[in-house]
Amino acid sequence: MDGPDVGWYLIVAAILFGIGALGVMMRRSPLIVLLSLELMLNAANLTLIAFARQQGDLGGQIFALAVMAVAAAEVAIGLGLIVAMARRHMLLDVDQASALRG
Amino acid sequence: MGTVIVWIVWFAAAGACLGTGVAVVSMTNPFYSALSLIGNLASLAVLFLLLSAEFLAAAQVLVYAGAVMVMFLFVVAYLGGRADAPWAGGPPLLRGAAIVAAVALLTEIVVVLGLAWGDNLTDPAEVSGSFGSPAAIGEAFLTDHLLAFEITSIVLLVAAVGGVILGTTGEKDEEVA
Amino acid sequence: MVASAWVCLFSPLVGALTITLAGTRISRKTAAWISTLTTFIAFGGALVAFIGLSAEGHGDREIVSTAYTWLESGDFQVELQILLDTLSSTMMLIVSGVGGLIVWYSMGYMEGDDEERRYFAYMSLFVFSMLLLVQAGNFLLLLVGWGLVGLASYLLIGFWHHKPEAVAAAKKAFVMNAIGDATMALAIVLMIWTASGQTGFLEVFALVEGGDSEISNSTPITLIALGLLGGAVAKSAQIPLHTWLPDAMEGPTPVSALIHAATMVTAGVYLLVRASPIFEAAPDVQRLAAILGAITLLVAGVIALVQWDIKRVIAYSTMSQIGYMFLAAGIGAYGFAIFHLLTHAFFKALLFMSAGVVIHHLADEQDIRRMGGLRSLMPRTHLAFLVGSLALVGIPIFSGFWSKDGVLASSLALGGEFGWTLYVAGLVGALLTGLYTFRLYFTVFHGEPSDLVKELAHNGHGEGPQSMLLPVGVLSVLATIGGLVVIPGVWEPFIHWIDETAESVPHPTVAQDYATSAIAVFLGLVGFLLARRAFVSGRQLVTRPGIWRVLEHKLYFDELYDALFFRPAGAVSVALRRNVEEPVVERSLDGIGAGTIQLGGEVARVQSGLLRTYAIAIAFAVAVLVVVFVAAR
Numbered sequence: 001m002d003g004p005d006v007g008w009y010l011i012v013a014a015i016l017f018g019i020g021a022l023g024v025m026m027r028r029s030p031l032i033v034l035l036s037l038e039l040m041l042n043a044a045n046l047t048l049i050a051f052a053r054q055q056g057d058l059g060g061q062i063f064a065l066a067v068m069a070v071a072a073a074e075v076a077i078g079l080g081l082i083v084a085m086a087r088r089h090m091l092l093d094v095d096q097a098s099a100l101r102g
Numbered sequence: 103m104g105t106v107i108v109w110i111v112w113f114a115a116a117g118a119c120l121g122t123g124v125a126v127v128s129m130t131n132p133f134y135s136a137l138s139l140i141g142n143l144a145s146l147a148v149l150f151l152l153l154s155a156e157f158l159a160a161a162q163v164l165v166y167a168g169a170v171m172v173m174f175l176f177v178v179a180y181l182g183g184r185a186d187a188p189w190a191g192g193p194p195l196l197r198g199a200a201i202v203a204a205v206a207l208l209t210e211i212v213v214v215l216g217l218a219w220g221d222n223l224t225d226p227a228e229v230s231g232s233f234g235s236p237a238a239i240g241e242a243f244l245t246d247h248l249l250a251f252e253i254t255s256i257v258l259l260v261a262a263v264g265g266v267i268l269g270t271t272g273e274k275d276e277e278v279a
Numbered sequence: 280m281v282a283s284a285w286v287c288l289f290s291p292l293v294g295a296l297t298i299t300l301a302g303t304r305i306s307r308k309t310a311a312w313i314s315t316l317t318t319f320i321a322f323g324g325a326l327v328a329f330i331g332l333s334a335e336g337h338g339d340r341e342i343v344s345t346a347y348t349w350l351e352s353g354d355f356q357v358e359l360q361i362l363l364d365t366l367s368s369t370m371m372l373i374v375s376g377v378g379g380l381i382v383w384y385s386m387g388y389m390e391g392d393d394e395e396r397r398y399f400a401y402m403s404l405f406v407f408s409m410l411l412l413v414q415a416g417n418f419l420l421l422l423v424g425w426g427l428v429g430l431a432s433y434l435l436i437g438f439w440h441h442k443p444e445a446v447a448a449a450k451k452a453f454v455m456n457a458i459g460d461a462t463m464a465l466a467i468v469l470m471i472w473t474a475s476g477q478t479g480f481l482e483v484f485a486l487v488e489g490g491d492s493e494i495s496n497s498t499p500i501t502l503i504a505l506g507l508l509g510g511a512v513a514k515s516a517q518i519p520l521h522t523w524l525p526d527a528m529e530g531p532t533p534v535s536a537l538i539h540a541a542t543m544v545t546a547g548v549y550l551l552v553r554a555s556p557i558f559e560a561a562p563d564v565q566r567l568a569a570i571l572g573a574i575t576l577l578v579a580g581v582i583a584l585v586q587w588d589i590k591r592v593i594a595y596s597t598m599s600q601i602g603y604m605f606l607a608a609g610i611g612a613y614g615f616a617i618f619h620l621l622t623h624a625f626f627k628a629l630l631f632m633s634a635g636v637v638i639h640h641l642a643d644e645q646d647i648r649r650m651g652g653l654r655s656l657m658p659r660t661h662l663a664f665l666v667g668s669l670a671l672v673g674i675p676i677f678s679g680f681w682s683k684d685g686v687l688a689s690s691l692a693l694g695g696e697f698g699w700t701l702y703v704a705g706l707v708g709a710l711l712t713g714l715y716t717f718r719l720y721f722t723v724f725h726g727e728p729s730d731l732v733k734e735l736a737h738n739g740h741g742e743g744p745q746s747m748l749l750p751v752g753v754l755s756v757l758a759t760i761g762g763l764v765v766i767p768g769v770w771e772p773f774i775h776w777i778d779e780t781a782e783s784v785p786h787p788t789v790a791q792d793y794a795t796s797a798i799a800v801f802l803g804l805v806g807f808l809l810a811r812r813a814f815v816s817g818r819q820l821v822t823r824p825g826i827w828r829v830l831e832h833k834l835y836f837d838e839l840y841d842a843l844f845f846r847p848a849g850a851v852s853v854a855l856r857r858n859v860e861e862p863v864v865e866r867s868l869d870g871i872g873a874g875t876i877q878l879g880g881e882v883a884r885v886q887s888g889l890l891r892t893y894a895i896a897i898a899f900a901v902a903v904l905v906v907v908f909v910a911a912r
Contacts, residue, residue: 003108003152006226007219011212012116012149016123018208023127025200025894029187031132031178035139038170039123042146045158052234053153056227058242061155061234062250065243068161069254072170073261079177080268086181094890196891203898210905217909 009050017043028093030085034078041071112152118145132185136174143167155234280331281344284363287324287371288410290317295403298396307395311386314399318379318406325371332368333776340365340779343416343481350419355476360416362480366780369617370413370549377541377624378406380750384632385533387746388639398438398531405431409542413549417479418467421550425463425510428543429456435538436530448526455523459513466506473499484556497561504561507554508568515547515601517575522836524598528590532635535590540597540631541624548601548620551608555781559611566697569609573704576602578834580711584718585819585830589634589647592719596671597627599708603686606701611784612689614774618765619686621773622678625761626670629754633663636743636751637723641735647719652728659748661724663755668720670758672713672803675796678762683709684796685765685774688787691795698785702795709799713806721814767792 016039023036045064052060085092118141125138143166150159178185232238243251294317298310305313332340342363350357361367382402389395408431412424429452437449471478473493474486486492493499511517516524516539527539538544551558551568558565576599583595600623607616637653637660638645654661670677673684687709690701764773767789774783787795813819819827829835 002105003112006153007215008112008116009149009153010215012119014208014211014215015120017211018204019120019123019127021207021898022200022204025203025891025898026197027127027187028891029132029185031174031181031185032127032129032135032187035126035132035135035174038139038166039126039142042143042166045162046146046149049150049153049155049158052155053229054226056229056233058233058238059247061158061239062242062247064155064158065161065239066250066254068158068165070257072165073257075170075173076261076265077268079173080265083177083180084268086184092181092184097890196895199895200891200898203895203902206902207898207905210902210909214905214909 006050006054010047013043013046013050016040016046028095030078030082030092030094033094034075034082037078038071038075041067108152111148115145115148115152118142119149130187132178132181132187133175135187136171136178139174140167140171143171153234154229157234157236157239280328281342281363283324283327283331284344284361284368284371284414285324285346287321287328287375288361288407288414290321290324291403291406291410293317295400295407298400298403303396305396307390307392308386310396310399311382311389314403315379315382315386317403318375318382321406321410322372322375322379325368325375328363329368329372332363332365337779341481343479345416355471357417357419357478359420360479361414362416363414364780365776366549366552366617367413369621369777371410373621373624374406374409374413374542377628377754378409378537380753381533381537381541381628381632382406384536384635384747384750385531387744388533388635389531390744394438398435401431401434401438402533402537405435405538405543409546412546416481418470418483419478421553422460422463422467425514425546426460428538428546429453429460429514432456432527432538432543435534436527438530438534442529444526445529448523448529452523452527455520456513458520459510462506462509462513464506466503466510469499469506470503473503480553487556487560500557501561501564504554504557504564507550507557508564511547511550511568511605512571513547514550515544515605516598517547517571517602517605518578519836521575521579521598522833522840525591525594525833528588528594532590532631532638535594536628536631536635539594540627544597544601545604545620545624548604548608548616551605552613552616552777552781555608555611555613558608565609565611567609569606569697569701572602572605572607572609573701574602575599576606576708577704577711580708580715582830582833583715584711585827587648588645589638589650589719589723590631590645592647592715593627593630593634596630596712596715597623599712600627600671603683603705603708606705607686607689610690610693610698610701612686613781614771614777614783615682615685615689617777618773619679619682622670622682622758622762625754626667626677626679626758629663629751629758630667630671632747632751632754633660633667636660636747637664639743639747641731644731647722649729649731650723651726652724652732654724656728656732660743660751663751664720664724666755666758668716670762671716672806673709673799674803675800676759676762678758678760680796680800681762681765684792684799685767685787687799688767688792688795689783689785691791692785692787706798706802710802710806713803714810717807717810718814721810725814 020036020039020043023039024033027033027036045067048060048064048067052058052064082092085097090097122138122142122145126135126142129135129138143162147159147162147167150156150162291314294313298305298313301310332342343360344363345358345360347359348356349359382399385398385402389398392398405428408424408427410424412421412428415421415424433449433453436452437446439445467478470483473496474483475492477483477486487500509520513520524539524544528535530538558568579595579598579602583592583599586592586595600619604616604619604623607613607619637650637657640657640660641650644650666677670679673680683705687702687705690698690705692698693701765771767787777783832838
């Protein structure tokens with residue numbers, strides 16, 4: 001294979017995953033949280049495809065495609081939730097939405 | 103020569119990927135965050151191409167960057183000023199814990215990679231030119247991974263229905279499709 | 280024959296259960312009839328068993344019948360078994376016969392009481408318990424019957440539970456009986472331990488007499504005998520566990536007649552005779568029983584001289600007569616002990632029941648100072664009471680004469696220092712009996728009618744309902760002729776009958792017997808004359824104020840026990856309550872409750888509802904899991 005080994009791609013994916021995790025845990029706007037979530041999913045996709053190339057097995061790419069579909073679905077629902085929250089004039093702040101406290 | 107170009111492209115794409123990733127997480131204006139994510143997706147597409155996943159690269163651009171991010175931008179536009187996301191972080195303990203967790207995860211992954219590099223990651227398999235082509239993907243989807251294919255379609259259906267319901271709640275005279 | 284014994288045992292239980300389960304669906308009268316009839320059925324069963332047993336040959340009169348194995352643990356086995364022999368069949372007849380008459384009498388006495396059904400259920404329960412006691416074939420079942428009669432006694436003494444004195448008396452009776460129960464239980468445990476796990480009468484006695492089992496060693500057998508004696512002393516109200524019996528007169532008169540005269544208090548005597556092999560193997564304990572009997576008969580006789588309550592006089596008389604029975608059993612004169620038990624059941628029940636007629640007629644008045652002159656107003660009752668008194672004092676030919684003199688003659692026959700001391704004590708007791716009995720008789724029935732009597736005697740109707748007078752009549756007849764089953768020198772079938780189970784040791788000669796009778800009758804008549812002289816001249820029998828006060832306070836036993844046991848126990852319990860119960864037990868329980876709530880509150884804080892906290896928690900969890908998975912490879 002030309003270019004870097006598969007391992008390099010994996011490192012990139014790992015860093016991307018970490019960045020996304022930080023975003024999910026540290027931001028208060030649900031929109032940004034969703035975007036960070038996308039980052040994490042994409043990092044996973046990159047890992048899958050790297051390993052598909054490494055093993056010569058198309059299953060990884062199929063999996064990545066399914067992940068993409070699921071991510072799209074999840075974003076749709078998530079955005080729907082945010083719109084619903086906005087419609088009810090709720091504050092778009094994850095810390096405020098703590099109705100599930102025990 | 104070819105190898106050098108590949109390396110340069112790789113570095114550019116990887117750098118763009120990580121840079122836009124940081125931008126997504128740190129911007130206060132959600133519009134800019136979304137735009138950064140588009141850039142991230144594009145750079146990821148380039149990386150996919152380098153890994154012989156042509157179809158996926160195309161799908162990434164079409165679906166993700168094209169459809170999903172457009173959805174995002176629509177919502178951001180709808181929300182207008184309400185979507186502003188200042189960096190007000192929350193209790194310092196929480197922030198500290200978050201950073202620690204992320205760093206821990208990262209370190210672990212790197213360690214695992216380091217341990218495994220020598221054995222598993224040095225010889226990529228030999229693949230034909232049609233590896234990752236639409237034909238190959240299509241064939242795999244409809245033979246070995248047919249179940250995944252069908253279930254994915256159901257997931258998408260459910261998401262569509264859910265989206266409609268979420269959108270129409272509150273307007274009682276509207277029928278759900 | 281054996282089946283009839285089982286019928287005898289369970290018939291009153293069926294009666295009690297029927298009355299209990301039927302509750303208010305049956306009338307009070309019906310409950311009374313059920314109780315009476317089941318008791319008479321029991322008598323029928325006892326009679327059949329008795330006849331059947333007497334038809335058997337001489338050596339065959341010992342039948343054990345087992346229903347099923349009640350307890351089983353390894354080698355240790357206790358069966359539900361009854362022992363039908365001469366002793367138990369006699370006791371069955373006494374209990375069910377006299378019991379039946381008294382329950383019949385209660386129909387009239389308790390009529391109109393609101394809780395009549397409860398009364399008759401308890402009476403049937405008592406009859407069943409007493410029958411279980413006398414029919415039991417092993418010590419454990421005996422203990423069950425023992426405890427149950429104590430329970431029935433408690434329930435019946437405290438029957439009028441709105442009267443605080445009655446409740447207190449019931450508790451007192453129960454607690455004192457419990458002391459006896461405890462010693463008995465300990466004795467039985469020791470017996471099980473040393474007699475290779477046997478509890479059946481025949482088996483244990485065989486081991487004791489055999490001589491080579493652990494139980495026949497001196498220390499265990501003495502301890503066992505002491506424990507059994509403790510139970511007998513408590514149940515039969517002998518000194519020192521006697522203070523409950525006078526107080527037990529708070530119960531209805533038929534209860535006093537049945538439980539505290541004819542049957543329950545005689546259970547101690549039955550035990551002494553039944554376990555005679557054990558007592559004979561521990562002769563010191565047996566002598567102790569005789570000594571306690573002698574002391575009790577004197578003390579009770581003396582206290583009875585100054586009592587004003589008609590029932591209390593009769594109660595002390597009971598205590599005294601049982602002292603005679605203990606004396607007899609203590610010297611080995613088992614036949615005469617049971618014979619005196621039989622005659623005593625007749626005449627004491629008769630005395631109580633006729634006293635009950637008087638009380639009933641005088642609207643529940645029990646103080647003899649407010650009675651008098653009833654002889655002409657209640658002639659039949661007067662006659663019954665007179666018969667009972669003559670029998671009690673031991674005037675020939677009434678029943679008490681034959682039995683009491685037999686007891687005294689046996690102690691004479693025993694001889695030695697011991698025998699002579701007991702003999703003299705018994706004779707003094709005879710004098711005392713004459714004194715207090717006729718004091719009572721004269722005060723109640725002779726002299727001028729008191730104001731109360733004049734007031735109430737104008738009711739016009741008879742002395743009492745038929746259901747009360749008929750049983751009194753039957754008992755009068757029995758008290759008169761019941762002693763004729765033993766005429767020394769002529770025939771002694773009763774003594775021979777009992778001898779088959781428990782062989783008497785002293786055998787008085789005919790001469791000794793008649794000589795004793797002469798002296799005893801003489802003393803009884805002296806008592807009669809002294810009492811009459813005192814009555815006619817309007818004096819009391821005991822005039823010295825110091826002695827009078829001591830006797831009136833029943834020799835201060837109650838006060839002594841109060842200071843020795845009750846006050847310290849009370850102080851200890853209050854101290855424990857203050858220093859242990861409240862700070863330690865209650866606080867710790869409260870602490871557990873409060874602590875749990877607090878802990879729950881702390882743990883609930885984890886559920887903050889904050890999304891980010893949850894996300895961070897997930898991230899940490901994943902981090903840990905990764906390490907685990909990698910390390911596990």
